[in-house]
Structure formats: structure tokens, C-alpha cells
Amino acid sequence: MSNNTFTRVEDSPTGKKLAGPVGWLDDRLGLAAAGKKNLRKVFPEHWSFMLGEVALWSFVVLLLTGVFLTLWFVPSMGLVEYQGSYKPLYGIEMSEAYASTLNISFDIRGGLLIRQIHHWGALLFVAAMMAHMLRVFFTGAYRKPREINWLIGVGLLSLGMVEGFTGYSLPDDLLSGTGLRFVDGMIRSIPLVGSYIEFFVFGGEFPGEAIVPRLYIAHVLLIPAILLGLVGAHMLLLVYHKHTQWPGPGRTNENVVGYPMLPVYMAKAGGFFFIVFGVLALFGAIIQINPVWVYGPYNPSEVTAGSQPDWYMGFSEGLVRLMPPLETTWFGWTFTWSVFLPAVGGLGLVFTSLALWPFIERWITGDEREHHLLERPRNAPVRTALGVAAMTMYGVGWAAGGNDIIALKFGLDIFAITWVLRIGFFVFPVIAFIVTKRICISLQRKDNETLSHGWETGVIDRSPAGGYAERHAPLPVEKAYALTSSREPLPELESERPKKADAKGVRNPKYRKQSLRHRLREFYYSGSVDQPSREEIEHANEHLVGADQHPIELGEDFQGISETGVPRVH
Amino acid sequence: MRKLSTRRRHFLALPALLAMALLLTGAAYAVVAPDSATAESDASVSQIEAGRQLFVVGCASCHGLNAEGVTTAGTDGEPGNYGPSLIGVGAAAVGFQMETGRMPLARSGPQAPRNQQTYTDEEIEQIAAYVASLAPGPARPSEKDVDWQSVDEEGIARGGEFFRTNCTACHNSVGAGGALPSGRYAPSLKDVEPIHLYEAMLTGPQQMPVFSDEVLTPQDKREIIAYVKTVQQQGNDGGIGGGGLGPVVDGMFMWIIGLGILTGFAVWIGMHGTRTTKR
Incomplete structure (x- = not known):
């Protein structure tokens, strides 16, 4: 068939056969009208927009593999004597939950593979959510009108972590029991009500016999249902708001430039699902994860060295390890601050600050505009620097969670590591903030430099007087447009500091609030370099050509400069 | 019988009896006496x-x-x-x-x-x-003491119980080792000779407590050795293992390799639109 002729779908043999049933469905469901609009929905293209997709597809993989596991897992803490094929545990008394996990691993065809895919999928799910959230944060994609979707995302991340925790606590092996014990301690440390909550959660004293069935219902029904609902809401809002895009020629705050859902993203996203599934299956097939059989059944009097939570709970564990002992007894009650502050307070701090950040930023900047164009991280230096500082703080907690493994593998003193991280918890984020902010501002300067002086060509001229100068080539219009439009002008700063009282001596009742906001706003904008004005760029371009010099001849084959500043061909 | 009774008054009878008694006592002592x-x-x-x-x-x-x-x-008056x-x-x-x-x-x-x-x-x-x-002290264990291959499956499972109760807190569930305060550590039990596992339990070197024969009988010790050896030699069901170090390594794998590969794929997909012009 030549390129110019094509058969319309309704005229093709398949189309003719399908016309009847499809028409029947459309008459009853009215899908054509809805489909026409949404199937042609346009999405912009960039690799970083696919990080959230990784999370979505790993969630699908988790649902699929999870259903398989529920067919054999027995959520019971009733004691049985193990009779399965793993010999070193033969005849040992253990809970049905653990015994059934061993059966899934050793006696059910494909069980271990599915279990490993499920566990790797959980690690990927949370990791991809976090990577996606960092992308959204550093590009300012959470700004108006997307704050609610950001909040849903924060909810998804926190629930995803809880879902992961309930999942790895189910097998009732020595490691998961130790993790449960950690959470038990966390609950108990809550002042006054801790022990009551503990008895409520565990149905009596730890470990009791109720926790595995309860975790099971939370893990397979309650949390996945909420997660599904939130994922649905997240996607609906994404469609409603339309996806954000990077600035570029033809891209504005009012449009979306990209490809339609059908067929392009149907193929790309569909294909990506198989890639994610494939990578997870490969992980599950060749890399061992959570070998519950070597840990043995849970027994509160036993523990194994190197007990660690899965990575996403690592920072919480690490903060507890960093905290120096601190305990007070008031009126006969013991308050264990050394557990409550880092464990409960740490988790609370992370999620509260995540949830509040868009609103704090909006209050500081007073920016009420809608944003559909992404901001390059360098163009919001304080936000970027705060983000990197927060990541550093998280990283310190995370590293502290593995301080024993670091000590063992690198032959270091565990106390030395703990002290470095204790100090680093406060010092490293400050260093990270300063360094990141300086880098951002330097990159802004570099952008200005590129805008006003064009590209360096690497062609050196020798003037008749003997001086040497490098020729610069003007930036292509598209590139210059992308560079300038990515920096929206900042809302005007109030030039004057708020006053305590007006000229007539009447007290300003909002002075404190206004003054705080003013100071924060100054902090937020300080150091940012102004974008060159139109006149400056035009002036620079005139200079570039050189009125009194020979026009620059770069040759026919000059094709611009690569990202690293090397001339492509010439 | 008559022969014996007629010679019981022989002048050598008494010394012979004495020698026999001494031999018997000596032999009995040799059997009963501690190693x-x-x-x-x-x-x-x-x-x-x-x-x-x-x-x-x-x-x-x-x-x-x-x-x-x-x-x-020393310091603080302590030698x-x-x-x-x-x-x-x-x-x-x-x-x-x-x-x-x-x-x-x-x-x-x-x-x-x-x-x-x-x-x-x-x-x-x-x-x-x-x-x-x-001075008297624990002797080196015999061949029989460390003959872990003779331990049956039931013994191996029991050895696992002993191991989890007494050893995993420092040495890790597969004997991969663990960190202790101030730069000290519980060493890995990988490739350690059975006799040295036995002697370590018996003598409690460095940070390790002593597990004397009253605490863990030679049979218990043999079963522990059998469990450690079995677990370490059974291979990794489920693929490449993280060396028994658990979730820290798993998290590192997923962030670096897993998310790395998938980001690579994302970049690859993102580079190819429908009408891509490649240079």
C-alpha cells in the first residue's frame, strides 16, 4: 500500500465486523464522545515525567503478584510444627504465617519468584514515588493549581510506606518481628496514651496473637483500597490540570505541546509497563530478597545482627540510633524522648513539612498566578537549596540506620560514625544549602552569559594588532526563547519594610506577620540574578556581529555547540 | 577353680592382686576423668x-x-x-x-x-x-566433637534454635558478622573451620562470652556447627544474595540498579517522539 492511500477503519474488514458491537456499546454507554476528547488528550514529553509512571506500574505489578500470594499465605499466629521441605527448620514450632511463607518459598511452584518480585516491587514503588516527588518539587510543578495533587502525592507516599511496612511484617520471621518490635516501641513512646494504643493495636501485650491478622487486612484490603482511590484521584487531577511542560518555543502557560494519548502514549506507557514488569521480574529471578528462611521464626527473645528495616523506614530507624538517651519521669509517668522525638517526631516532621511546603512558599512569595510551565531548579535557588538540604538531612538519618553495616564493611568504629552523623545532622544540611544556592546562582549567571554573548565557537581570531579573541555565535532563537521564558519575572517585592506604626502613631496590628513575611521574602529572593533585559540582549547581539569588524563567518557546516560547549561540527 | 584356690596363699598372690586393683582403678579413672x-x-x-x-x-x-x-x-587507678x-x-x-x-x-x-x-x-x-x-583449662576438641556431618536433620534444626538464641544477636542469622561498640565486631563465620567454631564457643575469645560444656554440651555445640555449615553451604535460594546483610543492600540495589535502569529506559522513551529528528 502506498503512503497516499489508506483504508478508513470503518471500511476495513475488521472494522466492518466490529461496527455492530461497538455501536451497540456506544448507544448504551456513550463512550465515543468521552473517548474522542480524552483519547486525543495531549501530554508533553520528557523523561522525568515518567518517574511517576514507574511508581504506577510497580503498583500494578504489586497488585498482580500480591493476589497470587494471598492464595497461599495464612494470616495466622497459631502455632504449627513446620513439615515443609526446608530441612534446617524441619520440626520447629512456628506461626502459620511463617510456615505458609516458607511453603510459598519452597513448596509452591513459582512462589519464591512471585514473592521476590512482590518485595522488589515494593522497594521500587516507594523509591519511584520519592524520585517522582523530588522531580515535582525541584521543578516547582506543585505550584498553583496543583497543590491538592501534591497533597494527594504526600498521602500516597506515606501510605505507600505504611503498606510496605505492613507487608514485610507479615511473614512473622525473626527480622519482621524485630521490625514490629521497633514500631511497638515507637507507639509506646507516645506520651501518656502510648501503652493504651499499644494494647489496642496488638490486642494486648506485644506480640500477642492478633497483630498478623490485623496487619494482613490492612495490607491486602484497607490500604490498597485507599491507595487505589488516591492513585485514581491523582490521575484524574493530572488530566484535569493537564500536565506541566518545560518551557520552549510555542509552549506557554495556556497550552500543552506534546503528543496525543492515543496512539502515542498508549504505546509508550503500555510499553513502559512491560519494561517495569520486566525489570522487576529480572530482579525477582536473579537477586535474592528477604530470605525469611535464614532468619527463623519470630521469638521475642531472639534478634539477629544487622537487623534493618526496608530502605524507606531506614531514616526513621537511623534517627532513633542518632538520638542520645533522654528520658524524664514526671508525676510517675516515664517520657522516653529518645524514642518519641526521633521516631514519631521525625516521621511527623517529614510529612508535615512536605504537606505544608507549597502553602508556605506561596505565602512567602505571594505568588497567586497559575503555573503550567516548569521552573528549572537553578531559577529558584532557595527552593532548590532547601530541597537539597532536606535531602541531606534525610540522607544522614538514612545512613545512620545502616551504621552497623557501615562499621562492619568499612572496618570503622560505630561510635565514631554515630558522632559524625549526629553533628552532620545539623551541619551537613547547612553546607548543602549554601553550596547548592551558590551553584544555582552561578548557573543563572552562566545562562545570562549565554543569552547575551551567545555560544563560544572555539574559533580564535588574531587581530592585526596581535590580540587574540574567541568568536561567539548568536544563540538560536528557540534556545534563547526557552532560556528566557523559563524565568518568569518574580512578583514585585514590597520595597519598604512594614512599619510598626503609621505616621500618626497608630499601631499596625499586622506588623509581626508582615515583617516576618518581608524578611522571608528577602531571604527567598536574595542572590538571584536578574535576567538580561531585551535591550541588553539586543545590544549584546549588535556587539556580537561587531560593527567595525569583519562579519563572523563560521562556515556552512557550523551547527552550534553541544551542551558541554564543544562545537558540534566545524 | 581348684587351681586358683590352692594358689591363693602363694607369696605372689598379694602383690598380683594389688597390681590388678591398681590397674583397674587406673583404667576406671582414665574413663571417668575429665578430658x-x-x-x-x-x-x-x-x-x-x-x-x-x-x-x-x-x-x-x-x-x-x-x-x-x-x-x-593503666588509667583511673585500674591497672x-x-x-x-x-x-x-x-x-x-x-x-x-x-x-x-x-x-x-x-x-x-x-x-x-x-x-x-x-x-x-x-x-x-x-x-x-x-x-x-x-593450669587446667579446656582442651582442644576431638575429631568426634567437631564431626558435624554426623548430625541428623533434627539435630541441625535444633542447632538452629541454639544458634538463634545464643549467636545471631552478634554474628547475624547466617553468620555474616556484626558490628560491636568502639570498633570491635563479631567476625564473619564464613569459611571458619569447625574446630575453631567449637573452640571459640568453648573459650570465648575477645568480646565473645564463654559457652562452657555445662551451658552448651558438646552435642549442642556440634549441632550449632552443623546448622552454621548447612546454612552457609546450602547456596542462595532466590538468586544472588546480599551477603546476609539484609535490607540495606536491597535498598541500595533498588535505588542504584533498579531505578537506574528504569530511568535509562525513561530517557530512551523520552528521546523518541513520533517525529524525532536525530542528528
Whole structure:
């Protein structure tokens, strides 16, 4: 068939056969009208927009593999004597939950593979959510009108972590029991009500016999249902708001430039699902994860060295390890601050600050505009620097969670590591903030430099007087447009500091609030370099050509400069 | 019968009876007596002397000329310990420390690391005999004590219970080792000879507590060794293992390799639109 002729779908043999049933469905469901609009929905293209997709597809993989596991897992803490094929545990008394996990691993065809895919999928799910959230944060994609979707995302991340925790606590092996014990301690440390909550959660004293069935219902029904609902809401809002895009020629705050859902993203996203599934299956097939059989059944009097939570709970564990002992007894009650502050307070701090950040930023900047164009991280230096500082703080907690493994593998003193991280918890984020902010501002300067002086060509001229100068080539219009439009002008700063009282001596009742906001706003904008004005760029371009010099001849084959500043061909 | 009764008044009857009685008592004692006593008596005087010679040259600088230890002024009024006294540590301690290369110590540190064996087996035996001759102490375990292959499946499972109760808190569930305070550590149990596992339990080297034969019987010890060896030799079901180090390694794998590969794919997909122009 030549390129110019094509058969319309309704005229093709398949189309003719399908016309009847499809028409029947459309008459009853009215899908054509809805489909026409949404199937042609346009999405912009960039690799970083696919990080959230990784999370979505790993969630699908988790649902699929999870259903398989529920067919054999027995959520019971009733004691049985193990009779399965793993010999070193033969005849040992253990809970049905653990015994059934061993059966899934050793006696059910494909069980271990599915279990490993499920566990790797959980690690990927949370990791991809976090990577996606960092992308959204550093590009300012959470700004108006997307704050609610950001909040849903924060909810998804926190629930995803809880879902992961309930999942790895189910097998009732020595490691998961130790993790449960950690959470038990966390609950108990809550002042006054801790022990009551503990008895409520565990149905009596730890470990009791109720926790595995309860975790099971939370893990397979309650949390996945909420997660599904939130994922649905997240996607609906994404469609409603339309996806954000990077600035570029033809891209504005009012449009979306990209490809339609059908067929392009149907193929790309569909294909990506198989890639994610494939990578997870490969992980599950060749890399061992959570070998519950070597840990043995849970027994509160036993523990194994190197007990660690899965990575996403690592920072919480690490903060507890960093905290120096601190305990007070008031009126006969013991308050264990050394557990409550880092464990409960740490988790609370992370999620509260995540949830509040868009609103704090909006209050500081007073920016009420809608944003559909992404901001390059360098163009919001304080936000970027705060983000990197927060990541550093998280990283310190995370590293502290593995301080024993670091000590063992690198032959270091565990106390030395703990002290470095204790100090680093406060010092490293400050260093990270300063360094990141300086880098951002330097990159802004570099952008200005590129805008006003064009590209360096690497062609050196020798003037008749003997001086040497490098020729610069003007930036292509598209590139210059992308560079300038990515920096929206900042809302005007109030030039004057708020006053305590007006000229007539009447007290300003909002002075404190206004003054705080003013100071924060100054902090937020300080150091940012102004974008060159139109006149400056035009002036620079005139200079570039050189009125009194020979026009620059770069040759026919000059094709611009690569990202690293090397001339492509010439 | 008559022959015996007629000669019972023979003048040699009494000495013969005495000799028989002594032999019997001696034999009975040899059967009943604790191992350490026999080990001590087995070592010939020449062996002990050879061991002493080696000790004076190679060990006395830290442990003292008569293995009484070397103390230093120390801090806070407490005498410091340059090299501990070896009186009463027994041959098992010498065997463990020297055959695993922990002794002689290359340099002082929080803990003696496992190393190459520097003395020959024969020399170690001589030093062990010398140390054992100083005072009663645990003897080296016999072949039978460490014959873990003879342990049946039930014993292996029981050994696992002992191992989880007494050992995993420091040595990890597969014996991968673990960190202890101030730069000390519970070493990995990988590729450790069964006899050294046994001797470590018996003598409690460095940070390790002593698990005497009253606490863990030789049978218990053999079962623990059998469990450790079985778990370490059974291979990794489920693929490449993280060396028994658990979720820290898994998280690292997923962030670096998993998310790395998928980001690579995302970049690849993102680069190819429908009408891509490649240069």
C-alpha cells in the first residue's frame, strides 16, 4: 500500500465486523464522545515525567503478584510444627504465617519468584514515588493549581510506606518481628496514651496473637483500597490540570505541546509497563530478597545482627540510633524522648513539612498566578537549596540506620560514625544549602552569559594588532526563547519594610506577620540574578556581529555547540 | 577353680592382686576423668619444653615470661592490660587464636583480626601443650566433637534454635558478622573451620562470652556447627544474595540498579517522539 492511500477503519474488514458491537456499546454507554476528547488528550514529553509512571506500574505489578500470594499465605499466629521441605527448620514450632511463607518459598511452584518480585516491587514503588516527588518539587510543578495533587502525592507516599511496612511484617520471621518490635516501641513512646494504643493495636501485650491478622487486612484490603482511590484521584487531577511542560518555543502557560494519548502514549506507557514488569521480574529471578528462611521464626527473645528495616523506614530507624538517651519521669509517668522525638517526631516532621511546603512558599512569595510551565531548579535557588538540604538531612538519618553495616564493611568504629552523623545532622544540611544556592546562582549567571554573548565557537581570531579573541555565535532563537521564558519575572517585592506604626502613631496590628513575611521574602529572593533585559540582549547581539569588524563567518557546516560547549561540527 | 584356690596363699598372690586393683582403678579413672586431665598428661615433657621455648621467643613480650600477663599503669587507678594472663586458658584457646592467625598479633587495635596462620601446626601444638601445662583449662576438641556431618536433620534444626538464641544477636542469622561498640565486631563465620567454631564457643575469645560444656554440651555445640555449615553451604535460594546483610543492600540495589535502569529506559522513551529528528 502506498503512503497516499489508506483504508478508513470503518471500511476495513475488521472494522466492518466490529461496527455492530461497538455501536451497540456506544448507544448504551456513550463512550465515543468521552473517548474522542480524552483519547486525543495531549501530554508533553520528557523523561522525568515518567518517574511517576514507574511508581504506577510497580503498583500494578504489586497488585498482580500480591493476589497470587494471598492464595497461599495464612494470616495466622497459631502455632504449627513446620513439615515443609526446608530441612534446617524441619520440626520447629512456628506461626502459620511463617510456615505458609516458607511453603510459598519452597513448596509452591513459582512462589519464591512471585514473592521476590512482590518485595522488589515494593522497594521500587516507594523509591519511584520519592524520585517522582523530588522531580515535582525541584521543578516547582506543585505550584498553583496543583497543590491538592501534591497533597494527594504526600498521602500516597506515606501510605505507600505504611503498606510496605505492613507487608514485610507479615511473614512473622525473626527480622519482621524485630521490625514490629521497633514500631511497638515507637507507639509506646507516645506520651501518656502510648501503652493504651499499644494494647489496642496488638490486642494486648506485644506480640500477642492478633497483630498478623490485623496487619494482613490492612495490607491486602484497607490500604490498597485507599491507595487505589488516591492513585485514581491523582490521575484524574493530572488530566484535569493537564500536565506541566518545560518551557520552549510555542509552549506557554495556556497550552500543552506534546503528543496525543492515543496512539502515542498508549504505546509508550503500555510499553513502559512491560519494561517495569520486566525489570522487576529480572530482579525477582536473579537477586535474592528477604530470605525469611535464614532468619527463623519470630521469638521475642531472639534478634539477629544487622537487623534493618526496608530502605524507606531506614531514616526513621537511623534517627532513633542518632538520638542520645533522654528520658524524664514526671508525676510517675516515664517520657522516653529518645524514642518519641526521633521516631514519631521525625516521621511527623517529614510529612508535615512536605504537606505544608507549597502553602508556605506561596505565602512567602505571594505568588497567586497559575503555573503550567516548569521552573528549572537553578531559577529558584532557595527552593532548590532547601530541597537539597532536606535531602541531606534525610540522607544522614538514612545512613545512620545502616551504621552497623557501615562499621562492619568499612572496618570503622560505630561510635565514631554515630558522632559524625549526629553533628552532620545539623551541619551537613547547612553546607548543602549554601553550596547548592551558590551553584544555582552561578548557573543563572552562566545562562545570562549565554543569552547575551551567545555560544563560544572555539574559533580564535588574531587581530592585526596581535590580540587574540574567541568568536561567539548568536544563540538560536528557540534556545534563547526557552532560556528566557523559563524565568518568569518574580512578583514585585514590597520595597519598604512594614512599619510598626503609621505616621500618626497608630499601631499596625499586622506588623509581626508582615515583617516576618518581608524578611522571608528577602531571604527567598536574595542572590538571584536578574535576567538580561531585551535591550541588553539586543545590544549584546549588535556587539556580537561587531560593527567595525569583519562579519563572523563560521562556515556552512557550523551547527552550534553541544551542551558541554564543544562545537558540534566545524 | 581348684587351681586358683590352692594358689591363693602363694607369696605372689598379694602383690598380683594389688597390681590388678591398681590397674583397674587406673583404667576406671582414665574413663571417668575429665578430658583436660588426659590432655595434660598426654603431652610429653619434651613437647611442653619445646612449647615453652617458642613461647618465650614469640609470646612472652606481651603475655609475660611465665604467661602471667603484662599489666601497665593503666588509667583511673585500674591497672591496664598489655597482654592477658594465659594461665588456665587451656590448649583450646591457643589453638583458636593461633590457627586463625589472630595471634601473634600484628599490631594492637580494638580487636585481633583473623589472619594467616604463621606458626606450623606442630609448633602450635607444642605451645598449646605448654599453656595447658600451666593450669587446667579446656582442651582442644576431638575429631568426634567437631564431626558435624554426623548430625541428623533434627539435630541441625535444633542447632538452629541454639544458634538463634545464643549467636545471631552478634554474628547475624547466617553468620555474616556484626558490628560491636568502639570498633570491635563479631567476625564473619564464613569459611571458619569447625574446630575453631567449637573452640571459640568453648573459650570465648575477645568480646565473645564463654559457652562452657555445662551451658552448651558438646552435642549442642556440634549441632550449632552443623546448622552454621548447612546454612552457609546450602547456596542462595532466590538468586544472588546480599551477603546476609539484609535490607540495606536491597535498598541500595533498588535505588542504584533498579531505578537506574528504569530511568535509562525513561530517557530512551523520552528521546523518541513520533517525529524525532536525530542528528
